[in-house]
Amino acid sequence: MIGAAGVQENLQLRREELLARANRARDDAAHRRQAVSPDFSEQAAERQNDDVLRGIETAAREEIAQIDSALDRLQRGEYGICVECGREIEAARLEAVPYADRCLAHAGT
Numbered sequence: 001m002i003g004a005a006g007v008q009e010n011l012q013l014r015r016e017e018l019l020a021r022a023n024r025a026r027d028d029a030a031h032r033r034q035a036v037s038p039d040f041s042e043q044a045a046e047r048q049n050d051d052v053l054r055g056i057e058t059a060a061r062e063e064i065a066q067i068d069s070a071l072d073r074l075q076r077g078e079y080g081i082c083v084e085c086g087r088e089i090e091a092a093r094l095e096a097v098p099y100a101d102r103c104l105a106h107a108g109t
């Protein structure tokens, strides 16, 4: 069993990182919108940039939601238990995906 305190700290650190990234992407996109270039091809490039930034923000916020749910499970003593089969999630998997809520066999279901 992995130390719960260490896991919680890791998850919280990762969460802070992601939150900073999401907010930075959001601020960058907002800043760009204020300074829209009159040049059409520049505008297209800026829109593409906005899409990238939005993608970064969305991905970060989705991972934050998963981390929040993992922190919840940690509080309830259900961390590291597969929500599908109730077995312990493989240590290697938790190392790779600390907020995983499914074992390898049930990942992606």
Ligand SMILES: [Zn+2]
Residues within 6 Å of the ligand: 082, 083, 084, 085, 086, 087, 102, 103, 104, 105, 106
């Ligand atoms: Zn499972």
